[in-house]
Amino acid sequence: RRLCPGVRISAWAAATYAVMPILTGAVGQGRVGTIGVAIVLPWAASAALSMGDASLERRRRGLWRTILGLGVVVAFAPALGVLVVLAAIALPALGGRAVSRWERVLLAVVPGLMSLAWLPTLVHHPQAGLLEAGRADYRIPHPDVWHLLAGSSGGPGAAPWWLIISLSGVAVLALIRQQTRRPVARMWSIAAAAAVGAAVLTQTRVDLPGLVDPVRPWPGAFLLVMSAALIGAVALAAHGLVGAFSGVSFGWRQPVAAVGLLGALMVPVGGAVWWLVHGTDGPLERTRAQVLPGYLTELGANGRTGATLVIRGGNGAHGDRVTYRVVRGTAARLGDEGLLAVSEPDRDLTRAIAGVFAPNGVRAPATLAARGIAYVYAPAPVSPTVTGAFDAADGFESASAPRPRTRTWQVVSPVSVDALDHRGDVSRPILALLQVIVWVGVVVMAAPSRPQRLEGGGVA
Numbered sequence: 001r002r003l004c005p006g007v008r009i010s011a012w013a014a015a016t017y018a019v020m021p022i023l024t025g026a027v028g029q030g031r032v033g034t035i036g037v038a039i040v041l042p043w044a045a046s047a048a049l050s051m052g053d054a055s056l057e058r059r060r061r062g063l064w065r066t067i068l069g070l071g072v073v074v075a076f077a078p079a080l081g082v083l084v085v086l087a088a089i090a091l092p093a094l095g096g097r098a099v100s101r102w103e104r105v106l107l108a109v110v111p112g113l114m115s116l117a118w119l120p121t122l123v124h125h126p127q128a129g130l131l132e133a134g135r136a137d138y139r140i141p142h143p144d145v146w147h148l149l150a151g152s153s154g155g156p157g158a159a160p161w162w163l164i165i166s167l168s169g170v171a172v173l174a175l176i177r178q179q180t181r182r183p184v185a186r187m188w189s190i191a192a193a194a195a196v197g198a199a200v201l202t203q204t205r206v207d208l209p210g211l212v213d214p215v216r217p218w219p220g221a222f223l224l225v226m227s228a229a230l231i232g233a234v235a236l237a238a239h240g241l242v243g244a245f246s247g248v249s250f251g252w253r254q255p256v257a258a259v260g261l262l263g264a265l266m267v268p269v270g271g272a273v274w275w276l277v278h279g280t281d282g283p284l285e286r287t288r289a290q291v292l293p294g295y296l297t298e299l300g301a302n303g304r305t306g307a308t309l310v311i312r313g314g315n316g317a318h319g320d321r322v323t324y325r326v327v328r329g330t331a332a333r334l335g336d337e338g339l340l341a342v343s344e345p346d347r348d349l350t351r352a353i354a355g356v357f358a359p360n361g362v363r364a365p366a367t368l369a370a371r372g373i374a375y376v377y378a379p380a381p382v383s384p385t386v387t388g389a390f391d392a393a394d395g396f397e398s399a400s401a402p403r404p405r406t407r408t409w410q411v412v413s414p415v416s417v418d419a420l421d422h423r424g425d426v427s428r429p430i431l432a433l434l435q436v437i438v439w440v441g442v443v444v445m446a447a448p449s450r451p452q453r454l455e456g457g458g459v460a
Helices: 007-018 021-029 032-052 056-076 080-090 101-113 116-124 126-130 145-150 165-173 181-202 220-238 241-245 253-278 294-301 336-341 347-356 361-370 384-392 427-446
Strands: 307-313 322-327 373-378 396-399 407-411
Touching: 007 220, 007 253, 021 032, 021 220, 021 253, 032 056, 032 220, 056 080, 056 101, 056 427, 080 101, 080 181, 080 220, 101 427, 116 126, 116 427, 145 165, 145 181, 165 181, 165 220, 165 253, 181 220, 220 253, 322 347, 347 361, 361 373, 361 407, 373 384, 384 396, 384 407
Parallel strands: 307 373
Antiparallel strands: 307 322, 373 407, 396 407
16 A cells, blocks of 8 residues: 555555465475565565655655564564665665665664674575575475566475566556556566566575585575566556556557556466465474473483483484584474574594494594483484484493384494584674674654653644
8 A cells, every 4th residue: 555555456466465376385385484475575675665765754664664574574584784874875865765874774784783793604604595494495496487487486396487487468558558667667676686586596505514405495485585576567557558558549558558467466466376276385394392201301301311322324224414403402403504504514423423434433422421421312203214323333322112013223332412412603792792782772752752742832
Protein backbone atom coordinates (compact mmCIF):
# COMPACT_ATOMS: atom_id res chain seq x y z
CA ARG A 1 0.00 0.00 0.00
CA ARG A 2 2.91 2.39 0.63
CA LEU A 3 4.32 1.71 -2.83
CA CYS A 4 1.03 1.68 -4.70
CA PRO A 5 -2.20 3.07 -3.16
CA GLY A 6 -4.54 0.88 -5.25
CA VAL A 7 -6.29 -1.76 -3.13
CA ARG A 8 -6.57 -4.36 -5.87
CA ILE A 9 -3.01 -3.94 -7.07
CA SER A 10 -1.56 -4.05 -3.56
CA ALA A 11 -3.63 -7.17 -2.79
CA TRP A 12 -2.27 -8.82 -5.93
CA ALA A 13 1.30 -7.87 -4.99
CA ALA A 14 0.91 -9.21 -1.45
CA ALA A 15 -0.63 -12.49 -2.64
CA THR A 16 2.07 -12.95 -5.28
CA TYR A 17 4.83 -12.29 -2.76
CA ALA A 18 3.33 -14.80 -0.34
CA VAL A 19 3.17 -17.76 -2.74
CA MET A 20 6.41 -17.28 -4.68
CA PRO A 21 8.18 -20.58 -5.39
CA ILE A 22 11.28 -19.33 -3.61
CA LEU A 23 9.24 -19.14 -0.40
CA THR A 24 7.53 -22.50 -0.83
CA GLY A 25 10.96 -24.03 -1.38
CA ALA A 26 12.42 -22.19 1.62
CA VAL A 27 9.66 -23.46 3.91
CA GLY A 28 9.84 -27.00 2.56
CA GLN A 29 13.63 -27.15 2.90
CA GLY A 30 13.98 -25.24 6.17
CA ARG A 31 15.94 -22.32 4.71
CA VAL A 32 15.96 -20.15 7.81
CA GLY A 33 17.87 -17.29 6.20
CA THR A 34 15.50 -16.85 3.26
CA ILE A 35 12.43 -17.12 5.49
CA GLY A 36 13.81 -14.46 7.83
CA VAL A 37 14.59 -12.12 4.94
CA ALA A 38 11.10 -12.70 3.49
CA ILE A 39 9.46 -11.62 6.74
CA VAL A 40 11.57 -8.49 7.31
CA LEU A 41 12.07 -7.26 3.72
CA PRO A 42 8.58 -5.72 3.17
CA TRP A 43 8.81 -3.95 6.52
CA ALA A 44 12.24 -2.52 5.65
CA ALA A 45 11.05 -1.42 2.19
CA SER A 46 8.01 0.32 3.70
CA ALA A 47 10.24 2.11 6.18
CA ALA A 48 12.53 3.23 3.34
CA LEU A 49 9.59 4.94 1.61
CA SER A 50 9.13 7.06 4.75
CA MET A 51 12.53 8.60 4.09
CA GLY A 52 10.90 10.65 1.34
CA ASP A 53 8.23 12.11 3.65
CA ALA A 54 7.86 15.87 3.96
CA SER A 55 8.07 15.71 7.76
CA LEU A 56 11.59 15.78 9.18
CA GLU A 57 10.54 13.60 12.13
CA ARG A 58 9.08 10.92 9.86
CA ARG A 59 12.13 11.02 7.59
CA ARG A 60 14.46 10.50 10.54
CA ARG A 61 12.37 7.68 11.96
CA GLY A 62 12.08 6.10 8.51
CA LEU A 63 15.86 6.17 8.10
CA TRP A 64 16.54 4.35 11.35
CA ARG A 65 13.71 1.88 10.85
CA THR A 66 15.18 1.08 7.45
CA ILE A 67 18.58 0.57 9.06
CA LEU A 68 16.98 -1.70 11.68
CA GLY A 69 15.28 -3.81 9.01
CA LEU A 70 18.42 -4.03 6.87
CA GLY A 71 20.44 -5.06 9.92
CA VAL A 72 18.12 -8.01 10.49
CA VAL A 73 18.22 -8.87 6.78
CA VAL A 74 22.03 -8.87 6.74
CA ALA A 75 22.10 -11.02 9.88
CA PHE A 76 19.95 -13.67 8.16
CA ALA A 77 21.74 -13.44 4.79
CA PRO A 78 25.15 -11.72 5.10
CA ALA A 79 25.78 -11.84 1.35
CA LEU A 80 22.94 -9.35 0.89
CA GLY A 81 25.17 -6.79 2.61
CA VAL A 82 26.88 -6.17 -0.73
CA LEU A 83 23.50 -5.41 -2.32
CA VAL A 84 22.63 -3.11 0.59
CA VAL A 85 25.85 -1.13 0.16
CA LEU A 86 25.36 -0.80 -3.60
CA ALA A 87 21.75 0.31 -3.15
CA ALA A 88 22.76 2.90 -0.54
CA ILE A 89 25.45 4.34 -2.80
CA ALA A 90 23.21 4.47 -5.87
CA LEU A 91 20.11 5.72 -4.06
CA PRO A 92 19.33 9.08 -5.73
CA ALA A 93 16.04 10.15 -4.14
CA LEU A 94 12.94 8.93 -2.35
CA GLY A 95 9.56 10.54 -2.78
CA GLY A 96 11.07 13.36 -4.81
CA ARG A 97 13.54 14.22 -2.02
CA ALA A 98 17.25 13.78 -2.56
CA VAL A 99 18.93 11.40 -0.13
CA SER A 100 21.81 13.11 1.65
CA ARG A 101 25.34 11.75 1.79
CA TRP A 102 25.25 11.02 5.52
CA GLU A 103 22.02 9.06 5.10
CA ARG A 104 23.70 6.91 2.47
CA VAL A 105 26.69 6.33 4.74
CA LEU A 106 24.45 5.26 7.62
CA LEU A 107 22.47 2.91 5.35
CA ALA A 108 25.67 1.33 4.05
CA VAL A 109 27.60 1.00 7.33
CA VAL A 110 25.27 0.60 10.33
CA PRO A 111 23.50 -2.64 9.21
CA GLY A 112 26.89 -4.34 9.11
CA LEU A 113 27.78 -3.01 12.57
CA MET A 114 24.65 -4.71 13.91
CA SER A 115 26.47 -8.05 13.35
CA LEU A 116 29.76 -6.82 14.78
CA ALA A 117 30.38 -9.88 16.99
CA TRP A 118 30.62 -11.98 13.85
CA LEU A 119 33.58 -9.95 12.55
CA PRO A 120 36.38 -12.28 13.85
CA THR A 121 34.77 -15.22 12.08
CA LEU A 122 34.44 -13.25 8.87
CA VAL A 123 38.09 -12.16 9.06
CA HIS A 124 39.33 -15.73 9.47
CA HIS A 125 36.82 -17.26 7.04
CA PRO A 126 35.59 -14.66 4.51
CA GLN A 127 33.69 -17.31 2.56
CA ALA A 128 31.37 -17.77 5.53
CA GLY A 129 29.75 -14.49 4.55
CA LEU A 130 28.34 -16.17 1.46
CA LEU A 131 26.23 -18.58 3.51
CA GLU A 132 22.88 -17.63 4.97
CA ALA A 133 21.46 -18.79 8.28
CA GLY A 134 20.63 -22.50 8.37
CA ARG A 135 22.37 -25.64 7.24
CA ALA A 136 25.10 -25.07 4.70
CA ASP A 137 25.69 -28.72 3.80
CA TYR A 138 22.11 -29.50 2.80
CA ARG A 139 22.55 -30.79 -0.73
CA ILE A 140 19.98 -30.27 -3.47
CA PRO A 141 20.45 -29.53 -7.17
CA HIS A 142 21.08 -25.83 -7.60
CA PRO A 143 18.70 -23.86 -9.83
CA ASP A 144 19.41 -23.79 -13.55
CA VAL A 145 18.94 -20.81 -15.87
CA TRP A 146 15.17 -21.23 -16.12
CA HIS A 147 14.79 -21.40 -12.37
CA LEU A 148 16.92 -18.29 -11.94
CA LEU A 149 14.92 -16.34 -14.51
CA ALA A 150 11.72 -17.38 -12.78
CA GLY A 151 13.04 -16.57 -9.31
CA SER A 152 12.68 -20.18 -8.19
CA SER A 153 15.11 -22.22 -6.13
CA GLY A 154 14.05 -25.66 -7.28
CA GLY A 155 14.38 -28.72 -5.12
CA PRO A 156 11.93 -30.23 -2.61
CA GLY A 157 8.99 -28.06 -1.62
CA ALA A 158 9.46 -25.50 -4.42
CA ALA A 159 6.70 -24.83 -6.91
CA PRO A 160 7.60 -25.42 -10.58
CA TRP A 161 9.36 -22.56 -12.32
CA TRP A 162 6.73 -22.22 -15.06
CA LEU A 163 4.19 -21.01 -12.49
CA ILE A 164 6.23 -17.86 -11.86
CA ILE A 165 8.05 -17.30 -15.17
CA SER A 166 5.15 -15.12 -16.37
CA LEU A 167 6.08 -12.56 -13.70
CA SER A 168 9.32 -11.78 -15.53
CA GLY A 169 7.43 -11.36 -18.79
CA VAL A 170 4.85 -9.04 -17.22
CA ALA A 171 7.67 -7.02 -15.64
CA VAL A 172 9.16 -6.58 -19.12
CA LEU A 173 5.80 -5.32 -20.38
CA ALA A 174 5.77 -2.86 -17.47
CA LEU A 175 8.62 -0.99 -19.16
CA ILE A 176 6.34 -0.06 -22.06
CA ARG A 177 4.26 2.43 -20.09
CA GLN A 178 6.01 5.78 -20.40
CA GLN A 179 4.39 7.44 -17.35
CA THR A 180 5.93 4.94 -14.92
CA ARG A 181 9.02 3.93 -16.86
CA ARG A 182 11.51 5.62 -14.54
CA PRO A 183 10.40 3.99 -11.24
CA VAL A 184 9.89 0.68 -13.04
CA ALA A 185 13.44 0.90 -14.39
CA ARG A 186 14.71 1.42 -10.83
CA MET A 187 12.92 -1.73 -9.75
CA TRP A 188 14.48 -3.53 -12.68
CA SER A 189 17.94 -2.34 -11.63
CA ILE A 190 17.40 -3.88 -8.19
CA ALA A 191 16.15 -7.11 -9.77
CA ALA A 192 19.13 -7.23 -12.14
CA ALA A 193 21.64 -6.71 -9.32
CA ALA A 194 19.97 -9.45 -7.26
CA ALA A 195 19.94 -11.78 -10.29
CA VAL A 196 23.67 -11.24 -10.81
CA GLY A 197 24.29 -11.99 -7.12
CA ALA A 198 22.24 -15.19 -7.35
CA ALA A 199 24.11 -16.30 -10.48
CA VAL A 200 27.48 -15.66 -8.82
CA LEU A 201 26.51 -17.64 -5.73
CA THR A 202 25.41 -20.65 -7.76
CA GLN A 203 28.85 -20.77 -9.39
CA THR A 204 30.84 -20.28 -6.16
CA ARG A 205 32.19 -23.09 -4.03
CA VAL A 206 32.65 -22.50 -0.31
CA ASP A 207 35.19 -24.61 1.56
CA LEU A 208 35.05 -24.14 5.33
CA PRO A 209 36.96 -26.14 7.95
CA GLY A 210 33.82 -27.55 9.56
CA LEU A 211 32.30 -28.84 6.31
CA VAL A 212 33.09 -32.32 5.06
CA ASP A 213 32.93 -31.23 1.41
CA PRO A 214 32.83 -27.83 -0.33
CA VAL A 215 29.33 -26.50 -0.86
CA ARG A 216 27.67 -24.00 -3.14
CA PRO A 217 25.78 -21.21 -1.36
CA TRP A 218 22.04 -21.23 -1.78
CA PRO A 219 20.88 -18.07 -3.61
CA GLY A 220 17.43 -17.93 -2.03
CA ALA A 221 17.74 -14.47 -0.48
CA PHE A 222 18.90 -12.92 -3.76
CA LEU A 223 16.09 -14.60 -5.70
CA LEU A 224 13.64 -13.30 -3.12
CA VAL A 225 14.85 -9.72 -3.60
CA MET A 226 14.73 -10.16 -7.38
CA SER A 227 11.13 -11.43 -7.33
CA ALA A 228 10.04 -8.70 -4.91
CA ALA A 229 11.52 -6.03 -7.20
CA LEU A 230 9.72 -7.48 -10.22
CA ILE A 231 6.46 -7.48 -8.28
CA GLY A 232 7.05 -3.83 -7.42
CA ALA A 233 7.73 -3.00 -11.08
CA VAL A 234 4.44 -4.57 -12.19
CA ALA A 235 2.50 -2.86 -9.39
CA LEU A 236 3.91 0.55 -10.26
CA ALA A 237 3.08 0.17 -13.95
CA ALA A 238 -0.42 -1.16 -13.25
CA HIS A 239 -1.46 1.71 -11.00
CA GLY A 240 -3.84 3.99 -12.88
CA LEU A 241 -3.72 1.85 -16.01
CA VAL A 242 -7.51 1.49 -16.26
CA GLY A 243 -7.99 5.22 -16.13
CA ALA A 244 -5.32 5.74 -18.76
CA PHE A 245 -7.26 3.47 -21.18
CA SER A 246 -10.64 5.08 -20.61
CA GLY A 247 -11.70 7.29 -23.48
CA VAL A 248 -8.83 6.02 -25.68
CA SER A 249 -9.53 4.29 -28.98
CA PHE A 250 -8.76 0.59 -29.22
CA GLY A 251 -5.21 -0.20 -30.27
CA TRP A 252 -2.27 -2.50 -29.58
CA ARG A 253 -1.98 -1.38 -25.95
CA GLN A 254 -5.25 -3.01 -24.85
CA PRO A 255 -4.29 -6.54 -26.04
CA VAL A 256 -0.85 -6.16 -24.45
CA ALA A 257 -2.47 -5.09 -21.18
CA ALA A 258 -4.84 -8.06 -21.34
CA VAL A 259 -1.93 -10.46 -21.82
CA GLY A 260 -0.11 -8.81 -18.93
CA LEU A 261 -3.18 -9.16 -16.72
CA LEU A 262 -3.50 -12.87 -17.44
CA GLY A 263 0.20 -13.41 -16.81
CA ALA A 264 0.04 -11.45 -13.55
CA LEU A 265 -2.97 -13.42 -12.28
CA MET A 266 -1.34 -16.73 -13.14
CA VAL A 267 1.33 -16.25 -10.50
CA PRO A 268 -0.77 -15.91 -7.30
CA VAL A 269 -3.58 -18.20 -8.48
CA GLY A 270 -1.24 -20.93 -9.72
CA GLY A 271 1.02 -20.62 -6.68
CA ALA A 272 -1.90 -20.79 -4.26
CA VAL A 273 -3.39 -23.85 -5.98
CA TRP A 274 -0.04 -25.58 -6.00
CA TRP A 275 0.48 -24.86 -2.30
CA LEU A 276 -3.02 -26.14 -1.42
CA VAL A 277 -2.37 -29.39 -3.31
CA HIS A 278 1.23 -30.04 -2.27
CA GLY A 279 1.49 -28.16 1.02
CA THR A 280 5.02 -27.95 2.37
CA ASP A 281 6.32 -31.12 0.76
CA GLY A 282 9.98 -31.48 1.53
CA PRO A 283 12.58 -33.37 3.53
CA LEU A 284 11.58 -31.72 6.82
CA GLU A 285 9.42 -33.50 9.36
CA ARG A 286 8.21 -32.63 12.82
CA THR A 287 10.30 -34.59 15.29
CA ARG A 288 12.43 -34.13 18.36
CA ALA A 289 15.95 -33.00 17.56
CA GLN A 290 17.63 -35.61 19.74
CA VAL A 291 21.19 -36.49 18.76
CA LEU A 292 22.02 -38.84 21.65
CA PRO A 293 20.12 -41.45 23.66
CA GLY A 294 18.36 -40.10 26.72
CA TYR A 295 20.85 -41.27 29.33
CA LEU A 296 23.81 -39.79 27.42
CA THR A 297 21.94 -36.49 27.18
CA GLU A 298 21.35 -36.47 30.92
CA LEU A 299 24.96 -37.38 31.66
CA GLY A 300 26.23 -34.62 29.39
CA ALA A 301 23.86 -32.09 30.93
CA ASN A 302 25.30 -32.96 34.35
CA GLY A 303 28.37 -30.90 33.45
CA ARG A 304 30.93 -33.12 35.21
CA THR A 305 30.53 -36.33 33.24
CA GLY A 306 32.04 -35.49 29.88
CA ALA A 307 31.03 -35.20 26.27
CA THR A 308 30.07 -37.83 23.69
CA LEU A 309 31.86 -38.49 20.43
CA VAL A 310 29.29 -39.23 17.70
CA ILE A 311 30.74 -41.40 14.90
CA ARG A 312 29.10 -41.71 11.49
CA GLY A 313 30.09 -43.30 8.18
CA GLY A 314 32.24 -46.24 7.25
CA ASN A 315 29.45 -48.01 5.37
CA GLY A 316 31.13 -48.21 1.96
CA ALA A 317 32.39 -51.34 0.32
CA HIS A 318 35.97 -50.06 0.47
CA GLY A 319 35.72 -48.27 3.79
CA ASP A 320 34.14 -44.85 3.33
CA ARG A 321 35.51 -42.04 5.44
CA VAL A 322 34.25 -41.59 8.98
CA THR A 323 33.00 -38.26 10.31
CA TYR A 324 32.78 -37.28 13.95
CA ARG A 325 31.19 -34.62 16.12
CA VAL A 326 31.62 -33.86 19.81
CA VAL A 327 28.27 -33.35 21.58
CA ARG A 328 27.87 -32.23 25.16
CA GLY A 329 24.51 -33.59 26.20
CA THR A 330 22.05 -31.09 24.78
CA ALA A 331 20.11 -31.60 21.57
CA ALA A 332 20.97 -29.70 18.42
CA ARG A 333 19.85 -26.07 18.54
CA LEU A 334 19.18 -23.56 15.81
CA GLY A 335 22.45 -21.79 15.09
CA ASP A 336 24.74 -24.71 15.89
CA GLU A 337 25.18 -25.45 12.20
CA GLY A 338 26.67 -22.01 11.63
CA LEU A 339 29.23 -22.51 14.40
CA LEU A 340 30.13 -26.00 13.23
CA ALA A 341 30.76 -24.82 9.68
CA VAL A 342 33.55 -22.45 10.77
CA SER A 343 34.98 -24.56 13.61
CA GLU A 344 38.51 -25.76 13.02
CA PRO A 345 38.76 -29.54 13.52
CA ASP A 346 41.08 -30.79 16.25
CA ARG A 347 43.97 -32.42 14.39
CA ASP A 348 45.15 -34.46 17.37
CA LEU A 349 41.63 -35.74 17.93
CA THR A 350 41.28 -36.57 14.24
CA ARG A 351 44.53 -38.55 14.31
CA ALA A 352 43.43 -40.35 17.46
CA ILE A 353 40.11 -41.41 15.93
CA ALA A 354 41.89 -42.50 12.76
CA GLY A 355 44.23 -44.51 14.98
CA VAL A 356 41.30 -46.57 16.27
CA PHE A 357 40.95 -47.99 12.76
CA ALA A 358 44.71 -48.67 12.52
CA PRO A 359 47.07 -50.90 14.50
CA ASN A 360 48.45 -47.92 16.45
CA GLY A 361 45.16 -47.05 18.12
CA VAL A 362 46.34 -47.75 21.68
CA ARG A 363 46.73 -44.02 22.49
CA ALA A 364 43.29 -43.02 21.22
CA PRO A 365 41.44 -43.43 24.58
CA ALA A 366 43.94 -41.17 26.36
CA THR A 367 43.56 -38.48 23.69
CA LEU A 368 39.77 -38.65 23.85
CA ALA A 369 39.82 -38.49 27.66
CA ALA A 370 42.13 -35.47 27.56
CA ARG A 371 39.58 -33.72 25.33
CA GLY A 372 36.79 -34.39 27.84
CA ILE A 373 35.16 -37.21 25.85
CA ALA A 374 33.65 -39.95 28.04
CA TYR A 375 31.53 -41.88 25.54
CA VAL A 376 31.54 -42.86 21.87
CA TYR A 377 28.17 -43.24 20.18
CA ALA A 378 27.48 -44.66 16.70
CA PRO A 379 23.89 -44.01 15.54
CA ALA A 380 21.98 -46.42 13.35
CA PRO A 381 22.83 -47.91 10.99
CA VAL A 382 26.20 -48.49 12.59
CA SER A 383 28.88 -49.72 10.23
CA PRO A 384 30.60 -53.08 10.88
CA THR A 385 33.86 -51.25 10.30
CA VAL A 386 33.16 -48.88 13.18
CA THR A 387 31.87 -51.68 15.42
CA GLY A 388 34.86 -53.89 14.81
CA ALA A 389 37.38 -51.09 15.29
CA PHE A 390 36.09 -49.91 18.68
CA ASP A 391 35.41 -53.44 19.94
CA ALA A 392 38.99 -54.41 19.16
CA ALA A 393 40.65 -51.21 20.43
CA ASP A 394 42.00 -51.13 23.97
CA GLY A 395 40.57 -48.58 26.38
CA PHE A 396 36.92 -48.79 25.27
CA GLU A 397 34.15 -50.70 27.06
CA SER A 398 30.81 -51.50 25.49
CA ALA A 399 27.98 -49.51 27.11
CA SER A 400 24.21 -49.59 26.93
CA ALA A 401 22.67 -48.79 23.53
CA PRO A 402 18.88 -48.53 23.99
CA ARG A 403 18.16 -47.90 20.32
CA PRO A 404 18.25 -50.78 17.81
CA ARG A 405 21.25 -51.00 15.48
CA THR A 406 23.27 -48.49 17.51
CA ARG A 407 26.42 -48.94 19.59
CA THR A 408 27.90 -47.09 22.55
CA TRP A 409 31.35 -47.35 24.13
CA GLN A 410 32.71 -45.80 27.30
CA VAL A 411 36.24 -44.42 27.52
CA VAL A 412 38.11 -46.18 30.31
CA SER A 413 40.73 -43.46 30.92
CA PRO A 414 39.98 -40.66 33.43
CA VAL A 415 38.20 -37.83 31.63
CA SER A 416 39.34 -34.21 31.87
CA VAL A 417 36.02 -32.36 31.96
CA ASP A 418 37.75 -28.98 32.26
CA ALA A 419 38.97 -29.39 28.68
CA LEU A 420 35.39 -28.87 27.50
CA ASP A 421 35.34 -25.29 28.80
CA HIS A 422 36.68 -23.79 25.60
CA ARG A 423 37.73 -20.15 25.69
CA GLY A 424 37.29 -18.38 22.40
CA ASP A 425 38.67 -15.17 21.02
CA VAL A 426 39.10 -12.56 23.77
CA SER A 427 37.90 -9.83 21.41
CA ARG A 428 34.49 -11.44 20.89
CA PRO A 429 32.94 -10.31 24.22
CA ILE A 430 34.05 -6.74 23.52
CA LEU A 431 32.59 -6.83 20.02
CA ALA A 432 29.40 -8.39 21.37
CA LEU A 433 29.07 -5.53 23.87
CA LEU A 434 29.59 -2.97 21.12
CA GLN A 435 27.02 -4.78 18.99
CA VAL A 436 24.47 -4.56 21.80
CA ILE A 437 25.16 -0.83 22.08
CA VAL A 438 24.62 -0.41 18.34
CA TRP A 439 21.35 -2.34 18.49
CA VAL A 440 20.07 -0.31 21.43
CA GLY A 441 21.00 2.93 19.67
CA VAL A 442 19.26 1.91 16.43
CA VAL A 443 16.10 0.77 18.24
CA VAL A 444 15.94 4.02 20.23
CA MET A 445 16.39 6.13 17.09
CA ALA A 446 13.77 4.08 15.23
CA ALA A 447 11.17 4.40 18.01
CA PRO A 448 8.56 7.16 17.69
CA SER A 449 9.33 10.28 19.70
CA ARG A 450 7.09 11.46 22.49
CA PRO A 451 4.60 14.16 21.50
CA GLN A 452 5.47 17.54 22.96
CA ARG A 453 2.86 19.38 24.98
CA LEU A 454 2.30 23.05 24.28
CA GLU A 455 2.24 24.99 27.53
CA GLY A 456 0.80 28.42 28.10
CA GLY A 457 -2.36 30.10 26.95
CA GLY A 458 -3.47 32.55 24.34
CA VAL A 459 -5.64 32.89 21.29
CA ALA A 460 -4.55 31.27 18.02
